Amino acid sequence: MIILESIDVSFDEQPILQDVHLKIADKERLVLLGSSGSGKTTVLKLIAGFVTPDRGKVFIDGQLASEEGKILMPPHQRDVSMVFQDLALWPHMNVAKNIAFGLKIQGMPKKEREKKVHDILSMVGLEDAGKKRIEQLSGGEKQRVALARSLVLSPKVLLMDEPLSSLDPALNVRLRTQIVKLQEELGFTLVYVTHNEAEAKEIATRVVSMQKGKIVE
Amino acid sequence: MKERTLFGGVVAFLFVVGALPLLMMLFGSLYDNGRFTLTAYKVLFTNTALLESLKNSFLLALTVATASTSVGIGLGILLGKSDLRFAKFFTLMLVIPLVIPPYILAFSWADLFGEWFFGFWGVVFVLFTVYLPIAILVTMLYLRQIDPHLEEAALQMSSWKKVLWLVTLPLIRPAIVFAFLLVFILAFGEFSVANFLRYPVFSTQSFVYFSAFYDFRAATAAALPIVAVVAMVFWMQRFLAETKMHFIPASLMQKIRLLKWRLPLFLFVLLIVMLFVITPLSMLVFKTNSMESFLEAGEKALDPLGRSLLFAMLGATLLSVFGFLSAYIIHKRLFRWYRWLDGSILLLFALPASLFGIALILFWNRPYTNFIYATPLILLIGYLGKYLALTTKITETKLVQIPQNLMDAAALSGASWYHTLWYIILPLSKEVLLVGWVVGFIFSLRENTMTMLLYPPGSDTLPVYIFTQMANGKASLIAALCLIMITATLLPLLFLWLYNTARRRDA
Ligand SMILES: Nc1ncnc2c1ncn2[C@@H]1O[C@H](COP(=O)(O)OP(=O)(O)OP(=O)(O)O)[C@@H](O)[C@H]1O
Ligand SMILES: [Mg+2]
Numbered sequence: 251m252i253i254l255e256s257i258d259v260s261f262d263e264q265p266i267l268q269d270v271h272l273k274i275a276d277k278e279r280l281v282l283l284g285s286s287g288s289g290k291t292t293v294l295k296l297i298a299g300f301v302t303p304d305r306g307k308v309f310i311d312g313q314l315a316s317e318e319g320k321i322l323m324p325p326h327q328r329d330v331s332m333v334f335q336d337l338a339l340w341p342h343m344n345v346a347k348n349i350a351f352g353l354k355i356q357g358m359p360k361k362e363r364e365k366k367v368h369d370i371l372s373m374v375g376l377e378d379a380g381k382k383r384i385e386q387l388s389g390g391e392k393q394r395v396a397l398a399r400s401l402v403l404s405p406k407v408l409l410m411d412e413p414l415s416s417l418d419p420a421l422n423v424r425l426r427t428q429i430v431k432l433q434e435e436l437g438f439t440l441v442y443v444t445h446n447e448a449e450a451k452e453i454a455t456r457v458v459s460m461q462k463g464k465i466v467e
Numbered sequence: 468m469k470e471r472t473l474f475g476g477v478v479a480f481l482f483v484v485g486a487l488p489l490l491m492m493l494f495g496s497l498y499d500n501g502r503f504t505l506t507a508y509k510v511l512f513t514n515t516a517l518l519e520s521l522k523n524s525f526l527l528a529l530t531v532a533t534a535s536t537s538v539g540i541g542l543g544i545l546l547g548k549s550d551l552r553f554a555k556f557f558t559l560m561l562v563i564p565l566v567i568p569p570y571i572l573a574f575s576w577a578d579l580f581g582e583w584f585f586g587f588w589g590v591v592f593v594l595f596t597v598y599l600p601i602a603i604l605v606t607m608l609y610l611r612q613i614d615p616h617l618e619e620a621a622l623q624m625s626s627w628k629k630v631l632w633l634v635t636l637p638l639i640r641p642a643i644v645f646a647f648l649l650v651f652i653l654a655f656g657e658f659s660v661a662n663f664l665r666y667p668v669f670s671t672q673s674f675v676y677f678s679a680f681y682d683f684r685a686a687t688a689a690a691l692p693i694v695a696v697v698a699m700v701f702w703m704q705r706f707l708a709e710t711k712m713h714f715i716p717a718s719l720m721q722k723i724r725l726l727k728w729r730l731p732l733f734l735f736v737l738l739i740v741m742l743f744v745i746t747p748l749s750m751l752v753f754k755t756n757s758m759e760s761f762l763e764a765g766e767k768a769l770d771p772l773g774r775s776l777l778f779a780m781l782g783a784t785l786l787s788v789f790g791f792l793s794a795y796i797i798h799k800r801l802f803r804w805y806r807w808l809d810g811s812i813l814l815l816f817a818l819p820a821s822l823f824g825i826a827l828i829l830f831w832n833r834p835y836t837n838f839i840y841a842t843p844l845i846l847l848i849g850y851l852g853k854y855l856a857l858t859t860k861i862t863e864t865k866l867v868q869i870p871q872n873l874m875d876a877a878a879l880s881g882a883s884w885y886h887t888l889w890y891i892i893l894p895l896s897k898e899v900l901l902v903g904w905v906v907g908f909i910f911s912l913r914e915n916t917m918t919m920l921l922y923p924p925g926s927d928t929l930p931v932y933i934f935t936q937m938a939n940g941k942a943s944l945i946a947a948l949c950l951i952m953i954t955a956t957l958l959p960l961l962f963l964w965l966y967n968t969a970r971r972r973d974a
Contacts, residue, residue: 255962325879336870338873341895
């Protein structure tokens with residue numbers, strides 16, 4: 251369970267989020283819907299621990315994770331993973347290395363790592379892409395690699411920031427269903443950001459709308 | 468280890484290398500036998516020779532900066548933004564005067580023109596050709612950052628002539644200011660050319676003060692006007708800080724089509740290259756005149772050249788490592804006072820090398836630090852302090868281009884700061900580290916002002932050896948030595964160029 255309590259965030263004195271309250275239950279699929287600049291990415295980064303609130307508190311599973319001007323729980327302790335808006339795949343590593351990175355940091359032996367990477371790649375339908383360089387991938391493939399990189403760590407919470415916005419409509423629709431299926435299989439909590447209402451309806455078990463830094467359900 | 472602990476250590480080390488000797492020298496000039504006094508500073512008002520030299524330096528730097536910047540911007544636009552033939556090759560040729568020791572050019576030109584080349588205009592001419600590439604390169608760097616849409620929008624309404632004047636030039640205004648200040652500062656501190664062409668400037672005079680009278684307090688006091696230069700450095704830094712480095716891929720850049728001007732301008736640039744680069748170099752070849760003088764030079768140069776290469780390689784390695792570390796600190800703003808680090812690094816670069824050299828002598832010339840002072844370690848410290856700004860800034864241009872999300876993604880995968888540093892930032896910076904290494908190598912190799920002050924007995928480098936030969940050696944021998952020096956400098960540059968071309972073909 252993630253709780254955001256009376257959150258204010260500002261950058262350069264400019265208010266970005268104002269008095270945001272949000273409760274996210276375990277295993278739900280919450281969609282944050284809002285136009286560009288409404289503060290959706292900022293909410294995700296707040297949950298991940300990259301943005302510090304000016305006011306308010308963030309709780310993760312009952313523990314105080316951030317409060318006024320402080321990040322108490324660093325990102326890697328939150329059991330949260332994020333698929334970034336620009337995907338943020340590491341250009342100097344191939345697909346398999348991108349996915350294996352977190353496992354390697356955990357100290358998982360190479361054999362085990364390779365097996366896990368293989369499994370997750372087939373789960374997202376990219377069995378043969380392991381050796382490819384990132385710039386050789388199409389938009390949809392990159393998208394799925396980013397998803398695989400997050401999922402391989404079996405996070406409790408997955409944050410996805412407009413993951414499908416750059417894809418053509420057909421692929422967009424196909425991947426939506428895949429994401430829902432994966433979530434049901436693996437049972438993580440999904441916080442999904444989009445500005446596309448159809449996408450929101452299809453994915454969400456609950457939709458929350460944002461406007462100018464405020465939540466307007 | 469905590470990130471701030473490790474990097475605090477790095478800063479402490481750099482403080483001892485660079486800032487502490489200068490601070491000690493400053494305090495030393497203010498105290499006489501333990502009592503505070505300003506007597507040393509009287510020299511500023513009473514010594515007319517020194518005052519005169521200060522005025523000379525100022526005029527010299529102003530003239531050189533004006534000339535190099537105005538010509539350099541024109542050439543930069545031609546070479547970096549038009550369809551001029553052989554632009555890459557010309558650029559490479561024009562960079563040569565910057566990377567070889569400048570007094571070699573002075574020697575070559577003086578040999579060509581004879582006695583009347585000595586004095587103000589001779590120094591201006593040589594330094595103009597030496598610093599011209601800086602203005603060219605800075606212009607090209609900024610041109611690469613112009614959003615092509617801005618020019619495209621204007622081009623729909625008007626011809627290049629107007630667009631250049633009304634859009635492009637205003638957009639690279641920071642480049643103009645930056646190039647001017649940089650050249651001014653470098654020309655202000657340059658020692659060897661003025662010394663060779665017998666024109667009294669501040670850096671030669673303060674050098675005399677120190678070496679002839681061993682009066683370091685006067686030398687320090689005389690350096691006080693440099694505070695003006697310092698103020699300029701900090702001003703300059705603001706321009707740097709404000710410019711976000713976002714490079715537009717060369718293929719997207721709007722290129723000027725020269726049309727009927729293509730041939731005349733090609734000939735014009737060719738002429739400039741012939742005059743500024745080919746002429747002095749061929750003079751040296753011509754002067755060497757026989758295989759024998761070349762062989763003799765080779766034999767004599769062998770030891771100093773070996774030392775030069777070794778010191779330059781070690782210096783380059785230190786410079787590229789610490790350039791990376793300090794760029795990391797500055798870019799991540801690891802400490803609240805990161806600007807002080809940034810400013811000090813730039814200040815050391817801006818200060819005349821002779822001054823820093825003197826500070827290093829005063830600081831390290833003690834019995835218990837002889838393991839540094841009496842060994843080539845002192846040279847490495849000098850190179851590191853003096854040229855750290857170059858590698859730091861080069862690395863920074865890369866660091867600002869690495870998206871924050873790449874690092875955040877690593878953090879979410881469980882990476883600590885050193886994992887992120889090691890697995891993400893360092894591999895992505897590989898190329899700038901290499902560029903930094905080559906730049907560090909070239910500048911360590913060509914340095915001779917500090918080296919002359921600091922080299923331990925029996926450890927003279929090739930530039931120092933050539934410089935001493937110039938006083939009374941045979942001209943043919945000196946010319947041959949200069950050619951050897953030039954080859955040693957240009958080889959790594961050539962390798963870097965080949966590596967780059969090969970890599971581009973791969974991609
Ligand atoms: N690091 C930052 N510094 C300053 N302002 C920022 C920063 N990050 C975001 N902002 C501003 O905060 C506001 C909200 O940004 P945010 O990225 O959360 O919006 P968004 O809803 O994700 O928009 P989009 O749909 O375009 O991605 C915007 O006005 C943006 O300009
Ligand atoms: Mg966003």
